[in-house]
Amino acid sequence: MERVPVLKLGDILIVSIQIDLQDQGVLALQEDLADAVVESGARGVIIDITAVEIVDSFIGRMLATIASISRVLDAETIVVGMRPAVAITLVELGLSLGGVRTALNLEKGVALLEDRDNAGTVAVPK
Amino acid sequence: MTDAIELPIAVNSDVVVVRQRVRTSAQEVGLSLVDQTKVVTAASELARNTLVYAGGGRVRIEVVNNGARGGLRLTFADEGPGIPDLELALTDGWTTGGGLGLGLSGSRRLVDEFDLESKPGEGTRVTVVKWAR
Numbered sequence: 001m002e003r004v005p006v007l008k009l010g011d012i013l014i015v016s017i018q019i020d021l022q023d024q025g026v027l028a029l030q031e032d033l034a035d036a037v038v039e040s041g042a043r044g045v046i047i048d049i050t051a052v053e054i055v056d057s058f059i060g061r062m063l064a065t066i067a068s069i070s071r072v073l074d075a076e077t078i079v080v081g082m083r084p085a086v087a088i089t090l091v092e093l094g095l096s097l098g099g100v101r102t103a104l105n106l107e108k109g110v111a112l113l114e115d116r117d118n119a120g121t122v123a124v125p126k
Numbered sequence: 127m128t129d130a131i132e133l134p135i136a137v138n139s140d141v142v143v144v145r146q147r148v149r150t151s152a153q154e155v156g157l158s159l160v161d162q163t164k165v166v167t168a169a170s171e172l173a174r175n176t177l178v179y180a181g182g183g184r185v186r187i188e189v190v191n192n193g194a195r196g197g198l199r200l201t202f203a204d205e206g207p208g209i210p211d212l213e214l215a216l217t218d219g220w221t222t223g224g225g226l227g228l229g230l231s232g233s234r235r236l237v238d239e240f241d242l243e244s245k246p247g248e249g250t251r252v253t254v255v256k257w258a259r
Contacts, residue, residue: 020142020145020146021142022138022139022141022142023138023141023174024138053149053163053166054145054163054166054167054170055167056167056170056171056174057171057225057226057228057229057232058170058174058225060226061225061226083163084160085159085160085162085163086163088160088163088164089160089163089164089167089236092164092232092235092236093167093171093228093232093233093235093236094218094228094231094232094235095226095228095232
């Protein structure tokens with residue numbers, strides 16, 4: 001079974017899904033990520049789906065589950081890079097991905113996590 | 127002109143093969159990127175249903191024509207336990223398999239034509255069509 005590598009950058013874990021995952025691969029990723037969050041003490045998880053051509057209800061549920069699991073483990077999950085056609089299809093399918101934060105790309109995802117880390121310590125008046 | 131291919135749905139990796147084959151056919155009949163994505167997503171849901179609820183089956187992928195308009199017809203068939211209450215099975219959120227209950231109802235929204243036939247004890251056949259615009 002193909003596995004998706006989990007990369008660590010500072011206190012962020014980054015996963016980029018580059019292959020058409022079968023259901024077992026999706027479940028394995030869920031477990032690998034939960035382990036990696038605990039092992040690394042990461043505060044954020046970014047899942048890059050730029051290369052993902054479809055998000056069906058199974059993958060959608062996986063994204064929501066990963067978000068819930070990492071929240072329980074004190075990390076925030078951000079899904080980045082969703083293609084427009086995927087977003088349209090997902091909503092029509094009936095999945096709203098409630099509870100999953102998204103950002104348009106990796107850069108914005110990282111910025112969101114950094115904002116959150118700073119929010120507790122410094123007030124930023126603008 | 128009618129081209130058809132038939133693929134087995136017996137193991138998890140077959141769902142991936144079905145998605146890829148439907149994608150190729152959808153491109154060939156000239157579906158837009160959004161429509162390709164919709165029909166591949168519907169195919170993924172229906173192939174998984176065939177596997178999870180019936181223990182397997184097959185899909186027929188056909189290129190169809192309606193005048194000048196091309197389209198893709200997918201027929202998922204199995205000899206599984208069948209669906210006792212079709213209306214209930216098509217309700218958003220209804221599931222007997224521990225999923226989200228969006229497979230059938232959601233797929234129906236993603237395609238142009240949707241037909242569900244099922245006889246308890248004999249099997250289920252789901253036929254969907256997506257037309258090029």
